[in-house]
Ligand SMILES: NC(=O)c1ccc[n+]([C@@H]2O[C@H](COP(=O)([O-])OP(=O)(O)OC[C@H]3O[C@@H](n4cnc5c(N)ncnc54)[C@H](O)[C@@H]3O)[C@@H](O)[C@H]2O)c1
Ligand SMILES: [Zn+2]
């Protein structure tokens with residue numbers, strides 16, 4: 001099959017590799033019809049994530065059609081259209097019982113922090129991802145969801161990650177009626193977080209980025225105020241000026257390790273990697289939120305040391321909440337929000353690129369070229385209609 005193939009930092013290509021096969025009775029094989037590139041993939045692409053191996057196939061946002069199932073699979077049938085949450089999870093461990101699917105204890109036994117994630121390096125379990133024609137989906141009875149008929153593939157693929165993540169970012173901010181919410185990052189996750197903040201009762205939403213076309217988009221999509229941080233000297237001071245010197249009630253980090261805007265953070269974090277990426281947005285969140293405020297972090301950081309102003313967080317009595325999104329927990333209410341017309345995530349899709357051109361697609365998204373917000377990759381066999389034999393429908 002054709003699959004995205006990692007060759008080293010800033011180098012990816014589409015290449016042939018063996019088709020995945022059923023390795024365990026609980027596996028399914030899914031033929032991918034839509035897959036996206038995520039801001040999280042950029043951390044891999046930029047060489048920020050430890051143990052990203054040459055030959056690995058990225059892609060944790062994908063939907064497709066079930067092509068084959070192992071003998072133990074009960075809930076899926078060949079031909080089902082499924083969306084697959086980016087987390088791999090067992091459904092029965094301590095964490096899964098508490099719906100903390102991103103922290104599953106069984107899908108990434110080598111790690112103590114994160115559970116398994118498709119296509120996200122051996123740090124996250126070493127599972128090949130969905131930027132491919134086919135993907136192996138372990139524990140197929142647990143993760144995937146059959147896509148309702150009224151939800152198309154483009155909408156469904158945004159439900160595998162960015163929509164639940166943006167929504168959870170707002171949820172973890174514990175927004176109260178009338179709160180001022182500042183979202184750092186106007187990528188897909190920040191855009192959905194800004195939109196979700198209103199659904200949770202925010203009285204004011206401010207989004208910060210440096211890319212003007214993204215700020216223009218979020219201003220329209222989420223009816224919020226915007227700040228270009230390149231035009232601001234001191235971010236915390238600026239937010240305080242905007243909020244009667246109180247600071248924001250809630251700050252959301254939707255940027256993570258690749259934050260730009262500070263030479264010191266860029267050199268130590270992104271270039272020399274003496275810390276797990278640039279911690280600039282953590283500084284901005286902790287310093288811009290009011291005393292007793294909430295900071296919600298969904299931007300991804302590597303596992304090693306970060307120079308974070310934890311003393312300030314303590315003195316201010318902040319609540320810091322952060323996690324990988326528990327995608328499956330959010331699907332029922334997000335589908336209701338989509339049906340009610342509250343959020344139309346498809347509007348974020350700016351690019352539709354054949355999987356064959358995956359190298360160009362990464363370059364365009366990473367360099368923020370051509371007005372890119374969200375890219376959908378379409379594998380060559382996406383539109384194939386497969387004749388399903390009666391015996392396969394067991
Ligand atoms: N926790 C989770 O479950 C989860 C899931 C998906 C994505 N993420 C993470 O969320 C973050 C955003 O993802 P995305 O897909 O929107 O990525 P993206 O790369 O498209 O967007 C990030 C945005 O941040 C902006 N930015 C850079 N430095 C900034 C700064 N100092 N202040 C404000 N904005 C700044 C960039 O210009 C860009 O528009 C990434 O770190 C990604 O890894 C986390
Ligand atoms: Zn993602």
Ligand SMILES: [Zn+2]
Nearest residue numbers: 090093096104
């Ligand atoms: Zn589990």
